[in-house]
Amino acid sequence: VCGPDPATSGSANTDNWEGNTKTETNWTPLKTACQKRKTQVKLTLATVGAVRLRLAELLGRQTPATAKAHKYVLGSIMGNGDEGCKGDKDNNGGRCVKYKESDVTDSAKGIEWLRNLRDAALAKEAAADANKEMTAITRSLQLLNDSTNLLFDEDETTPAAPPTPNPSTAGSKAQEEKQKEQCEAIKVETECKGKKPLCEWKDKNDEDGEHCKLNATHVEQQATQAGKNGENEEKKTDKCGLAKTPEECAAVKGEIPKNKKAVCGWIEGKCQDSSFLVNKKSSLISVSFMSLV
Structure with missing residues (x-):
């Protein structure tokens, strides 16, 4: 610990630590001050970055004007600081630690405890993603x-799906009437023959007139085929139902x-x-x- 005073009440205004005899006396006020500043900040890359920037700001701010060549200093430095942190607070030295700029500005290098905090934050985020x-x-x-x-x-x-019902007789009759009307509306032989097999031309000697009629034979064949298809489906269903x-x-x-x-x-x-x-x-x-x- 460097400096003439730990920035808390109860400490002496002296820079003399006197070996081991006054260690506890000087350390106790520092410990008490640190405990009062505890926060519930979560460990993330963002918070570690904020700590690094704040540390750089504080270290740069406390360097004496005459020793600005030594920008980031932790502790007490006298004069221009050219004699370095030799442990004595006199002349151009002091009880201090000098950091290079990269120590406090490079997130992946520098001060070990900052690197360890950053690695811990990275590991925490990786664990959360996993x-x-x-x-x-x-x-x-x-x-x-x-x-x-x-x-x-x-x-x-799951029960079997019900068979699809065949078209009703009424529906088939209505369709037949519609087809009949369509055939009878045709007045030209060639047009009627183009509608085969649904329509047929009844008068072979006349090329026009009301001779186009519904082909009843074709209609009956369609009805018979539809009945057979429905019967086949019913037989398959009846086999299981019986x-x-x-x-x-x-x-x-x-x-x-x-x-x-x-x-x-x-x-x-x-x-x-x-x-x-x-x-x-x-x-x-x-x-x-x-x-x-």
Whole structure:
């Protein structure tokens, strides 16, 4: 500790430390003053930088005018300071520590305790970043786990989608009437023949007139084909619906969906078509893994 006075009440106005005999007497006021100046400042790169700048300011401010060549001095220096900090407060020396400008202005070099503070702040920030990354990974893994559990639950409990109903008879009749009107509105043979097979020209000897009619044969064929398609869908659904026990359900014959062991599955106490579960499962898997991107 250098200087004639520790800047606190209770210390003597003398620069004589007298070896070990007065060490405690001089140190106690300094310790008390330091304890009163304690703050709750957090350790960050910003606060360490602020401390370094404040230290440079204080060291430069207390250098005597005659010793300005020695800009950053801690302690007491007499005269022009050319004799250096030799431990005696006389002539051009003193009890002090002289720092180079880079010691207090370079954040990565200089005073050791400032470097140690800076390294500690860097390590603290790195640990905080690593903790944030670990938290994000943990949340993503939890989401994947929850989605996987949901996938298995859906495989056992989701009911089969109801079959799409065929168009009603009333709807088909209305469509037929509309088509009939469209055909009968045509008055030219070539235009009517261009609408085949929906329309047909009834008078072979006349090239114009009200001879374009709806092709009834074509309409009947369309209705028959639609009925067959609906019947096929109903048969597939009926196969599963007719089974009354898990054994009968497993024995249903037909095309087995991909990734399934049987045509039908015993779901929610009844036999249902198991094909809907394939797409359902694929969608859930996609959602699970996309959450980690």
